[in-house]
Amino acid sequence: MSIAVGASVVPVTHADPAQSSEASSATNAAPSEKEIEDLLNAPIPQDFDGLLSHMKQISRVAGATNEEVVQISEELKNADKDVKAARNAQESSKRKAAAAQKKLAASRVNVADIAQAKYRGATIDPVSAVAGASGPQAAMERSSYMNSLQDKNIRYLDTLDQDLQEAASANSDANISKFKADYRVNYLTARQTELDERTTQLDRLSGEIMHIVDGFSPADRKRWVDSNGPINVDVKAFLAGLEKKADGASTGDNDKAGNYAGAVAAAMSKIGAPYGWGAAGPDVFDCSGLMYWAYQQIGVSIPRTSSAQIAGGTPVSLDALQPGDIIGYYPGITHVGMYIGDGKVVHAADYGIPVQVVPLNSMPISGAARY
Known part of the structure; x- marks a missing residue:
């Protein structure tokens, strides 16, 4: 998103990409309203070198802000689906809780009937039942009947205990589902306000x-x-070279690493396309939007924002780069480009600058990732 606006090339610090990606989350905070206000109210330099430096500052701040706007927008894309899923879970839990309560009520009726029968003296203890029998056979039948009643009563009590536990669990699940749904709605509402x-x-x-x-x-x-030292590239010849290298890869050529005919070819096909904040193609791009679109063309889904693209891939050291690797630039990784080999990257730089190829180290590198 942001670009280096000056004739000099910034030295590259060969930091460990994994450490850089982890550190980015702490440094990629969007600027405050006061910082933006101060920047926009600052006097515009009259000399062009000073103006480029001023533009660099604005561009960096705009880059961080755009990254956050894109990230929140991505979250909100799934808002309706997330809320609907949470609401469905809540309704399902409520139905289960209602069914458990109904089942529990039936169990309580059975146990209440047993209690009332005992209160009315409708039950006979086993000793009295045997003692009052007319003979051994009758005594055995009475004893068996009483044991059957006792087993039935125990089953009723066990069922009541189980139904109590199920009802309590179902009510707990329903309450948790409601909390999750309400939390998701409140969270997304807050994020929408922040997005605005x-x-x-x-x-x-x-x-x-x-x-x-x-x-x-x-x-x-x-x-x-x-300002970034663009390199003129014959795209047709370059893409033909990618195809040749891809063919070499299938025959065991040592120079086989990298996504020559895939994401790189897609990104290179967009050289000359204009820049647009938050755009991800097919005709206008911001920096991470170009990476996202290029990988989409080969059926690979990658995160949408610069910092997430570096954090989401496999970390790569700068001495092991392959074509197709994504390079993160600046503290907080507010800009990305795609490595195409030979120390070059293709990127969407900034407003008024078309997609172009520039030297790998034309901006301060913060990390690299492979997909």
């Missing part, structure tokens, strides 16, 4: 960038476009 606030901030930042860039003279616009 961040979107307003992004609109202000991107509006400032567009105002300045659209006012550039042709010479200044060229300096802006060339």
Whole structure:
């Protein structure tokens, strides 16, 4: 999303990508309203080098804000589905609780009948039943009958105990389901409010960038476009080279690593496409949107935001990069590009700068990931 706006190349710190990805979560906080206000109210430098530096600051802040807007938007895409699932679980738990309560009520009736029978003296203890029998056979029959009644009473009591436990569990599940559903609704409502606030901030930042860039003279616009040292690439010849390397991979060529004819070819096919905040193709892209779209073309789903793309893949050290690896830039990983081999990356840089190929180390690297 953000770009380095200056003629000099920033030295690369070869940090461990895994550590960089973990650290990004702590440093990728969106700027506060005051930080944005101060930045937008700062005087605009009159010299072009100063203006580029000023644009770099705005671009970095806009990048962090855009990343958060995209992340919240991704969460909200599944909001209806999540809430519906939570509500369905709640209703299912309520039905189970109602059924358990009905079953429990029936068990209580049976036990109440036993208690009332004993109260009325309708039961006879085993000794009295045998003693009052007319003979041995009658005594045996009475004893068997009394044992049967006793077993039935015990079963009623056991059933009551089981139904009590089931009712308590069902009610607990219903309460938990309701809590989860209510929590999800409240959480998403809060995130929607936060999204609205961040979107307003992004609109202000991107509006400032567009105002300045659209006012550039042709010479200044060229300096802006060339600020990362773009490399002219014959895309057709390059893609033909990718195909050749892919063929070599199938025959055991040592230079077989990487997704030559897949994600790289997709990303390279978009060289010259314009930049747009929050865009993920097919014609306009932000930095992570280009990565997301390119991998979509080969049926691979990757996270949508820059920091999540680096955190979600397999960490890769810079001395083991392969074409198709995603490179994360700047503290907090607010920008990404795709490594295409030979020390080059393809990326969507910023407003007014088309998708282009630049040197790998044209921006400070924070990590790399493979999918």
